[in-house]
Amino acid sequence: MKKVTEEELSKLQGLVSAINEGQATIGGLEMQKASVMGAVAATREELNKVQAELKETYGDVNINLSSGEITDADNPQD
Numbered sequence: 001m002k003k004v005t006e007e008e009l010s011k012l013q014g015l016v017s018a019i020n021e022g023q024a025t026i027g028g029l030e031m032q033k034a035s036v037m038g039a040v041a042a043t044r045e046e047l048n049k050v051q052a053e054l055k056e057t058y059g060d061v062n063i064n065l066s067s068g069e070i071t072d073a074d075n076p077q078d
Helices: 006-058
Strands: 061-063 070-072
Touching (some): 006 061
């Protein structure tokens, strides 16, 4: 039976191992990505609720996120 040399076998094993480690890392990153995407989606839903509440309270306005100043949505100069 023919065999590759120990050096060749070691090199092959190292390369396959590196690929497997890379694939495992990618899998972990994809799990993190899915988790973050879910958190962003939940935050967007919460933002939509707050915006709806503010619209009920103040009407159709723009709110400056730095100062909290409210301007009319139709006439932002007010």
